[in-house]
Amino acid sequence: AVYETFNQLPPGLAYDFVIVGGGTAGNVVANRLTENPGFSVLVLEAGGSNIGVVDSIVPALELGLFDPRLGYLWNYTTIPQSNAGNRALSYPRGRLLGGTSSINGMWYTRGSRDDFDRYSNVTGDPGWGWDAIQKYFRKNEKWSPPADHHNTHGQFDPAVHSTTGINSVSLPGYQWPMFSRVIETTVEMPDEFKFVLDYNAGVPLGVGWAQNTIENGARSSSAVSYLAAPFINRPNLHVLINAQVSRVLSANGSTHFNQVEFSQDKKELFIVQASKEIILSAGSVGTPHILLNSGIGNRTSLAHHGIKTIVDLPDVGQNFTDQPLISNSWFVNSTETFESYSQNSTKLAEDLRQWNETRQGPLVSTIVGGHIAWLRLDANSSIFSQHADPAAGINTPHIELQIASGIGLATPIPPEGGNFISFQTSVVSPASRGSITLNTSNPFDPPLIDPAVLADDFDAFAMRVAIKKAAKFVSAEAWKGFVIRPLDNLAQALTSDEALETYIRETASHGAHPVGSAAMSPKAAKWGVVGPDLLLKDATGIRVIDASVMPYVPSGHTQAPTYAVAERGESHLIDAIYRSNSYLIEI
Numbered sequence: 001a002v003y004e005t006f007n008q009l010p011p012g013l014a015y016d017f018v019i020v021g022g023g024t025a026g027n028v029v030a031n032r033l034t035e036n037p038g039f040s041v042l043v044l045e046a047g048g049s050n051i052g053v054v055d056s057i058v059p060a061l062e063l064g065l066f067d068p069r070l071g072y073l074w075n076y077t078t079i080p081q082s083n084a085g086n087r088a089l090s091y092p093r094g095r096l097l098g099g100t101s102s103i104n105g106m107w108y109t110r111g112s113r114d115d116f117d118r119y120s121n122v123t124g125d126p127g128w129g130w131d132a133i134q135k136y137f138r139k140n141e142k143w144s145p146p147a148d149h150h151n152t153h154g155q156f157d158p159a160v161h162s163t164t165g166i167n168s169v170s171l172p173g174y175q176w177p178m179f180s181r182v183i184e185t186t187v188e189m190p191d192e193f194k195f196v197l198d199y200n201a202g203v204p205l206g207v208g209w210a211q212n213t214i215e216n217g218a219r220s221s222s223a224v225s226y227l228a229a230p231f232i233n234r235p236n237l238h239v240l241i242n243a244q245v246s247r248v249l250s251a252n253g254s255t256h257f258n259q260v261e262f263s264q265d266k267k268e269l270f271i272v273q274a275s276k277e278i279i280l281s282a283g284s285v286g287t288p289h290i291l292l293n294s295g296i297g298n299r300t301s302l303a304h305h306g307i308k309t310i311v312d313l314p315d316v317g318q319n320f321t322d323q324p325l326i327s328n329s330w331f332v333n334s335t336e337t338f339e340s341y342s343q344n345s346t347k348l349a350e351d352l353r354q355w356n357e358t359r360q361g362p363l364v365s366t367i368v369g370g371h372i373a374w375l376r377l378d379a380n381s382s383i384f385s386q387h388a389d390p391a392a393g394i395n396t397p398h399i400e401l402q403i404a405s406g407i408g409l410a411t412p413i414p415p416e417g418g419n420f421i422s423f424q425t426s427v428v429s430p431a432s433r434g435s436i437t438l439n440t441s442n443p444f445d446p447p448l449i450d451p452a453v454l455a456d457d458f459d460a461f462a463m464r465v466a467i468k469k470a471a472k473f474v475s476a477e478a479w480k481g482f483v484i485r486p487l488d489n490l491a492q493a494l495t496s497d498e499a500l501e502t503y504i505r506e507t508a509s510h511g512a513h514p515v516g517s518a519a520m521s522p523k524a525a526k527w528g529v530v531g532p533d534l535l536l537k538d539a540t541g542i543r544v545i546d547a548s549v550m551p552y553v554p555s556g557h558t559q560a561p562t563y564a565v566a567e568r569g570e571s572h573l574i575d576a577i578y579r580s581n582s583y584l585i586e587i
């Protein structure tokens with residue numbers, strides 16, 4: 001059950017497992033562990049419930065969640081980004097049950113075979129390789145029909161999907177008229193923009209149809225799926241919301257961690273015992289933040305904040321990797337884009353009524369796009385004479401264009417109004433690395449977040465290529481009479497490489513896809529934060545299971561890989577518990 005206050009929990013506050021964070025990964029672990037009725041599990045989630053949050057349920061209303069007053073986000077801001085106009089950028093993370101899966105753009109992209117094979121190589125554990133990880137993608141995925149039940153033949157490859165998992169994935173359930181032009185472009189320019197039947201089959205390169213975590217026109221977050229009624233009603237699963245964890249505590253100054261400290265008002269502190277394990281699933285910002293607060297990190301920096309070091313692990317919070325992103329928009333000669341409802345309250349009310357009554361219409365789909373182009377830089381690009389290729393392999397994209405029937409998310413509508421097409425361009429295999437560090441010694445103060453946007457010149461170079469590719473895409477015959485012109489600042493940017501560089505530095509943001517801040521490395525390696533089994537190094541009792549363990553960002557969006565990490569992380573945990581023989585299964 002979900003509890004709102006600490007005193008609703010049974011007295012004693014002792015569980016076999018305490019999971020910190022009821023987000024994307026945390027709810028997977030909570031669900032799988034409680035399959036065994038003998039395990040008692042408590043999830044501590046800082047945010048509130050997802051139930052009845054309409055903007056989280058109706059896919060096209062996602063932007064409503066970003067109003068900071070509503071409290072569905074950690075209202076983080078990055079440190080000024082010195083390579084991106086010294087701007088401090090807002091850094092959204094979900095703060096409600098389901099975590100970021102309750103607020104994200106719902107793209108379902110797994111990354112490439114090369115990405116996972118690189119995880120296997122750097123950790124020395126073949127179980128993280130592409131072939132081995134498929135089992136966990138399948139445990140997660142429940143392929144579902146699109147809301148409009150259109151014929152999906154030729155839009156995906158059924159052989160690489162599972163219909164028996166928990167979290168729903170589907171193709172777009174509303175067909176914007178521009179979709180057919182995207183496909184025509186792949187026919188017209190196959191050398192540059194070939195069609196890829198299914199970008200989740202290991203080699204994403206090409207232009208493919210969106211796959212989204214949506215079921216029957218509604219968001220399928222980890223809260224909706226992994227905490228659905230049959231699971232959340234298990235008597236051995238307790239979820240406490242509005243509970244922010246400050247630290248994990250060890251027994252008598254040892255490196256065995258078995259207690260979690262939290263608060264519901266940032267003043268009064270409570271402690272809960274975990275007799276078997278603590279699982280940190282607070283995400284790529286929250287997890288390193290809690291570790292640092294707990295004295296697990298770089299000894300010198302912890303001393304600077306007056307925090308006693310319990311485990312000296314210099315890599316906690318380092319290697320923080322995100323993907324730079326820019327929204328680029330063009331005016332179109334059509335009224336059938338999502339401006340039709342976002343700029344017209346009567347139409348929005350009609351569309352919402354249609355969504356409520358039939359789960360049809362434009363609101364069943366995301367606003368981030370119907371297709372993605374995954375592309376590589378030319379092998380003879382000048383950048384490769386000075387720079388190693390940061391992509392995981394030759395079948396892995398460097399850049400991505402998300403193609404949407406409406407203005408880019410971060411782009412204000414120009415004064416003259418209009419309808420738009422947008423390309424969100426992103427460097428999905430970036431070279432920049434940032435960090436999460438402490439700002440103060442108060443665990444309830446936000447950490448310093450540095451995604452290092454465009455810090456490495458490779459990323460700026462690749463972004464230039466991505467924007468030029470978007471301009472090339474709309475130059476196809478398929479767009480004649482439809483695309484009118486770029487927005488003024490983009491038109492100016494496209495006049496020269498210098499202008500483009502200025503535009504990039506002035507407008508780039510991050511992709512909200514951070515990983516790597518509690519990275520996996522081989523068991524005996526001195527670098528890294530967790531072993532391939534996700535257990536914290538040089539300590540016992542703590543495992544990290546969330547996006548932060550991925551040592552490199554996958555060349556795509558991060559939720560599907562996070563789900564796979566969570567499914568595999570939990571199976572490691574179960575193996576360890578049974579191997580330790582400390583538990584007899586009671587079925």
Ligand SMILES: Cc1cc2nc3c(=O)[nH]c(=O)nc-3n(C[C@H](O)[C@H](O)[C@H](O)COP(=O)(O)OP(=O)(O)OC[C@H]3O[C@@H](n4cnc5c(N)ncnc54)[C@H](O)[C@@H]3O)c2cc1C
Binds near residue numbers: 092109281513
């Ligand atoms: C705006 C946005 C759009 C995105 N769009 C996409 C997309 O379209 N497709 C995609 O694949 N990926 C997308 N992502 C990224 C993806 O959603 C994340 O990588 C993934 O959900 C991360 O999962 P996680 O389990 O690591 O963290 P989260 O899902 O963030 O879970 C962490 C949980 O821990 C809680 N928590 C944190 N600190 C504490 C604490 N101290 N005490 C208690 N609880 C705590 C949080 O409130 C949260 O519920 C997007 C991200 C953002 C921000």
